[in-house]
Amino acid sequence: AQSVTQLGSHVSVSEGALVLLRCNYSSSVPPYLFWYVQYPNQGLQLLLKYTTGATLVKGINGFEAEFKKSETSFHLTKPSAHMSDAAEYFCAVSGSGGGADGLTFGKGTHLIIQP
Amino acid sequence: DGGITQSPKYLFRKEGQNVTLSCEQNLNHDAMYWYRQDPGQGLRLIYYSQIVNDFQKGDIAEGYSVSREKKESFPLTVTSAQKNPTAFYLCASGPGQGPFFGQGTRLTVV
Secondary structure, three states, X not given: OOEEEEEXXXXXXXXXOOEEEXXXXXXXXXXXXXXXXXXXXXXXXXXXXXXXXXXXXXXXXXXXXXXXOOOOEXXXXXXXXXXXXXXXXXXXXXXOOOOOOOEEEOOOEEEEEEO | OOOEEEEOOEEEEOOOOOEEEEEEEOOOOOOEEEEEEOOXXXXXXXXXXXXXXXXXXXXXXXXXXXXXXXXXEOOEEEOOOXXXXXXXXXXXXXXXXXXXXXXXXXXXXX
């Protein structure tokens, strides 16, 4: 079985500062890894994903994440936070079906941007 | 425009009543999913379907039922057997390598 741990249910950064959201996973098979963003009362939007190949993945809105197999981590970063980045962020991992049988999500991290 | 439509956005029901949530997609995806979201709990998989007329239970299927009679549609019924049905329900479709999500239905049982 797979699981996802997101460290910190709330993260607060100043506008213009580095954003770092942490995600660690466990999986018995080579994982596919995902970051999604959710704005209040809306669905989830895919930010980026790692399937195979390059371990540094670039996504939308200036976000990127690095797959580190040795650390079982997939942390999300953005060099400079913007007020519009305030939202809930979810890390997710696929199962043995490569995601066809659904994803396992972390509990989410609420990102707060201080002006 | 292609996408996933969930309706209604807000739904109120009395305790003990069954209620059906609609999910329609025009993305021509084979796979569809239902997730439940509770505050601070992330998303949990209820049911999924990889092809028409076939579906499988997810991690929290008890008290829920689904059907998949058409490729475009994957309705979810919350039955009276679901002990705590108040939640935000999200439908998704698409490849396992990054499914697309609808806008969700917030169900409140009073």
